[in-house]
Amino acid sequence: DIVMTQTPLSLSVTPGQPASISCKSSQSLLHSDGKTYLYWYLQKPGQPPQLLIYEVSNRFSGVPDRFSGSGSGTDFTLKISRVEAEDVGVYYCMQSIQLRLTFGGGTKVEIK
Amino acid sequence: QVQLVQSGAEVKKPGASVKVSCKASGYTFTSYYMHWVRQAPGQGLEWMGIINPSGGSTSYAQKFQGRVTMTRDTSTSTVYMELSSLRSEDTAVYYCARDLSPIRATIKGPDYWGQGTLVTVSS
Numbered sequence: 001d002i003v004m005t006q007t008p009l010s011l012s013v014t015p016g017q018p019a020s021i022s023c024k025s026s027q028s029l030l031h032s033d034g035k036t037y038l039y040w041y042l043q044k045p046g047q048p049p050q051l052l053i054y055e056v057s058n059r060f061s062g063v064p065d066r067f068s069g070s071g072s073g074t075d076f077t078l079k080i081s082r083v084e085a086e087d088v089g090v091y092y093c094m095q096s097i098q099l100r101l102t103f104g105g106g107t108k109v110e111i112k
Numbered sequence: 113q114v115q116l117v118q119s120g121a122e123v124k125k126p127g128a129s130v131k132v133s134c135k136a137s138g139y140t141f142t143s144y145y146m147h148w149v150r151q152a153p154g155q156g157l158e159w160m161g162i163i164n165p166s167g168g169s170t171s172y173a174q175k176f177q178g179r180v181t182m183t184r185d186t187s188t189s190t191v192y193m194e195l196s197s198l199r200s201e202d203t204a205v206y207y208c209a210r211d212l213s214p215i216r217a218t219i220k221g222p223d224y225w226g227q228g229t230l231v232t233v234s235s
Contacts, residue, residue: 031218039221041157048207048225049157060223092157096221100173101147101159 006104023093116226134208145211
């Protein structure tokens with residue numbers, strides 16, 4: 001199985017300030033079709049996860065443009081340009097290049 | 113709009129089975145794969161398997177092979193996940209989640225998620 005490792009475990013951010021989360025995979029997520037199967041989700045308290053970013057850098061429908069994803073191969077980053085109160089929760093990266101999907105351990109984002 | 117509505121919370125004894133349902137609406141049910149993912153209390157996300165609602169084919173995580181069965185009913189646009197031989201470690205919220213990509217394309221990962229079903233295993 002591909003192991004997904006996220007850092008940091010938690011983040012406390014002042015509203016309006018940027019935030020960044022790192023995700024590293026144990027194998028390359030670059031598929032033979034040229035796409036990289038790295039996803040980002042946000043799980044707000046008491047809710048199911050919601051898709052933010054697919055294939056490294058594509059924002060899902062309705063996701064604000066303050067969220068952006070980057071990276072390649074095995075190293076990826078989610079950035080929030082200006083954190084808002086509604087962004088609190090746990091962020092997960094996920095790989096789907098192997099059908100046995102695996103998730104990172106999560107990064108908890110709190111507001112200062 | 114895409115909606116996935118799951119059945120209610122369950123309490124089961126060790127050794128029993130549980131069957132969770134997930135009713136889809138707002139899209140063509142047979143056109144998208146459906147994943148099942150679980151989350152133990154205070155823990156991360158664990159993928160359990162996937163079903164093709166069109167033909168009924170499935171693929172399960174090795175950890176659950178022999179204990180999980182995913183089925184579907186196209187007449188009601190509902191998928192089911194049954195987990196048998198329950199133990200306390202199976203206490204978790206179980207989610208169904210539609211795949212981002214239409215069937216016949218590469219499986220990509222969940223986009224829309226159900227609200228979750230809490231299954232508690234306790235004697």
